[in-house]
Amino acid sequence: MPPVHRVVVISTPPVSMFNIAIPEMLFGKVEIDGAPGYETLFCTAEPGPVRTSSGLDVHIPHGLDVIDTADTVIIAGAGSREDPDPRILAALRRAAADGKRIASICTGAFALAEAGLLDGRAATTYWTYTGELGDRYPSVDLQKDVLFVQDGTVLTSSGYAAGIDLCLHIIRTDYGAAVANGVARLTLVAPVRPGGQTQFTDTPLPPERGVSFACTRAWAMQHLDEPLTLTDLARNAGVSVRTLSRRFHAETGLSPLQWLLHQRIERARELLETTTLPMDRVARASGLGTADSMRLHIQRRLGLTPSAYRASFSRLTAVPAAAATV
Numbered sequence: 101m102p103p104v105h106r107v108v109v110i111s112t113p114p115v116s117m118f119n120i121a122i123p124e125m126l127f128g129k130v131e132i133d134g135a136p137g138y139e140t141l142f143c144t145a146e147p148g149p150v151r152t153s154s155g156l157d158v159h160i161p162h163g164l165d166v167i168d169t170a171d172t173v174i175i176a177g178a179g180s181r182e183d184p185d186p187r188i189l190a191a192l193r194r195a196a197a198d199g200k201r202i203a204s205i206c207t208g209a210f211a212l213a214e215a216g217l218l219d220g221r222a223a224t225t226y227w228t229y230t231g232e233l234g235d236r237y238p239s240v241d242l243q244k245d246v247l248f249v250q251d252g253t254v255l256t257s258s259g260y261a262a263g264i265d266l267c268l269h270i271i272r273t274d275y276g277a278a279v280a281n282g283v284a285r286l287t288l289v290a291p292v293r294p295g296g297q298t299q300f301t302d303t304p305l306p307p308e309r310g311v312s313f314a315c316t317r318a319w320a321m322q323h324l325d326e327p328l329t330l331t332d333l334a335r336n337a338g339v340s341v342r343t344l345s346r347r348f349h350a351e352t353g354l355s356p357l358q359w360l361l362h363q364r365i366e367r368a369r370e371l372l373e374t375t376t377l378p379m380d381r382v383a384r385a386s387g388l389g390t391a392d393s394m395r396l397h398i399q400r401r402l403g404l405t406p407s408a409y410r411a412s413f414s415r416l417t418a419v420p421a422a423a424a425t426v
Contacts, residue, residue: 104139105274108170110188111144111160112178112211114153119176119205119263126267129283130275137275141166145187153179164191170200172270177206177259181229184211192217196254203255203270205263212256213237221251226259245353264289276413277369313337313348320360324367324387330356364388365401372410379406 109123123140130137143162144150150160164187167173173195175188192215195202204212209225212218213233222241225233234242243249248257248266257266268289272280316337320328333356334344348356368386371377377385383394391406398406 104136105171106169107138107140107172107174108162108167109140109142110164110167110173110175110191110208111142111150111158112175112180112184112188113144113151114155114179115150115158116177116179116206117152117154117156117158118260119178119208120158122205122263123174123267125287126264126271126283129286130271130279132275132279137271137279141170143167145185164188167191167195167200168198170195172201172203174203174205175208175211177204177208177226177263181207181210181232184214189215199253201253201255201270203257203266205257205266206259209233209256210236212254213240217254218256221254222249223251223254223256224249224258225256228259261289276373277366278373278413281366281370313344313351317352317359321363324360324364325385326387328360328387360387361397365397368394368398368406369409369413372406373413382406 107123107127109120111120120142124142127138127140128136141162142160143164143166144160145164147160147163149157151157173192175192188211192202192212196215196217202212202217204225206226207229209218209223210229210233213223213236218237219239220241222243223233224230224243224246227244230242230244233240241251246258247262248255248269250269255266255270257263268280268284271283316333319336320333330341330344333348334341337344339347344356348354348359352359354362364387368382368388371382371385375382379391379394383389383391386394388394388397395406398404398409402409404412
């Protein structure tokens with residue numbers, strides 16, 4: 101059984117309660133072979149009561165020394181973006197020097213930038229503060245319209261719900277798409293929406309800005325194995341193809357066909373992880389056509405062939421293909 105992955109969340113006053121709740125909620129739902137996949141600890145420079153941005157206090161039990169035992173360090177967003185505690189900056193620099201994975205949620209990116217960990221790196225933060233981050237730290241390669249960004253071992257996310265996308269991405273990186281999508285279902289949030297790294301993730305997706313086509317997207321998810329066209333989607337939505345294309349892109353940041361391709365690759369990944377179906381059946385079930393077509397799309401997007409991806413992320417021992425449902 102693999103060792104439990106330890107995540108340490110740093111709280112700086114006035115910390116966002118939502119920001120510190122996200123890692124606990126998501127990582128706490130991961131089980132691998134009946135055992136926890138993560139242990140989540142919370143720390144701050146002065147253990148004890150820490151003021152939140154809503155005016156309440158939360159009890160943070162650990163000091164910064166627990167960062168030395170972490171596999172992943174996450175700094176939560178706070179109501180203050182000025183003068184981060186020098187002890188926290190020093191702890192972040194030590195963690196980076198040790199090669200730990202480091203992430204920020206929302207305005208936590210300001211502490212990473214102040215520590216020098218975003219110099220020359222792609223990064224993002226809550227959209228309201230991207231201009232401020234860029235002005236104060238011009239050496240940051242600012243990404244203004246993505247959910248999250250990974251540059252090497254450093255990850256940053258935009259505000260609020262994008263922290264959920266960030267944590268689901270971490271889970272997918274560690275345990276695969278099936279586990280991450282399972283956590284999304286348990287917590288009643290959207291499936292994994294990738295944000296902006298090059299390895300094992302997809303094209304950056306901007307935040308969804310509308311829900312008028314939510315029913316059509318849900319319908320398409322139930323028919324991914326069918327040869328859906330723009331006409332099919334427009335008919336379901338009750339609009340013209342031109343209106344569909346324009347408003348779909350405004351809501352999702354992608355054209356309808358780009359969105360479909362992303363969802364089909366996600367479906368193929370989950371089937372590769374959770375079944376022993378032959379490649380041609382995975383391709384048909386995910387709507388990617390043939391095994392050759394699936395290989396082209398997955399290798400282009402992930403840098404791995406479907407067989408290599410299955411070898412890396414499958415958690416099955418021997419499940420007969422005939423027993424798998426699609």
